[in-house]
C-alpha cells in the first residue's frame with residue numbers, strides 16, 4: 001500500500017473517469033484506491049475502483065464525486081483490499097452485475113480473453129464500448145448463465161447479498177467470487193466497522209477482508 005498523488009484526466013459520458021497516477025497505485029480488478037480531492041471540502045476520501053487500463057494510470061468505474069472534473073488533483077492511498085482472481089482453468093467466464101453498473105467487472109475481460117475463455121456479461125445496466133467477443137445478457141438470463149459458466153464474478157451491494165446467494169442456490173458448485181459494495185468511510189484505517197458484512201456466519205470488513213469474497 002502506497003500514498004501518492006494523481007489527477008482526473010477526463011470524465012467519460014458513461015461516468016467512468018481516466019485517472020492519472022503512478023503505476024504502483026493502480027488497483028487490480030476488484031481492488032480500489034482511496035482518493036480525496038486536494039482542497040475539497042468533502043470530509044471523506046472515496047473508494048475508486050478499477051474499470052480498465054489507460055495510459056499513465058487507469059480508467060475508474062462510475063460512482064465518483066460529482067465535484068471531480070478534469071484537472072482535479074487527488075491524494076491517493078492504495079491499492080487496497082482483495083481483488084478478483086480468475087482460476088487459470090476457467091474457460092467460460094460470467095461477469096454478473098447484480099444491481100448496478102458492470103464497470104467494476106470490466107477489468108476481468110482482458111484477463112479472461114488472455115487465458116482463452118469465453119466471456120458473458122450479465123447486467124441490466126448498459127456498458128459501452130465492450131469488445132465484440134463479449135456476449136451481453138440481461139439479468140433475466142442469470143440462472144442459465146450460472147449453469148453455463150465454470151467461473152463467475154459478481155458485483156452486488158451488501159443489502160442484496162442475501163438475495164444473490166439465494167438466487168445462486170446453496171447446492172451450486174459454481175466457482176465464484178463476489179465483490180460486495182457498501183460505504184467505506186475509513187478505508188481500513190480506523191476499523192470503524194461501517195462496512196461490516198456477514199460472510200458464511202462470520203463478520204468481515206469489506207474494506208479490508210474484501211471487497212471480493214469467495215462464494
Ligand code: FES
Pocket residue numbers: 183184185186187188189190191192193194195196205206207208
Ligand atoms: S470502512 Fe471502516 S472498517 Fe471498513
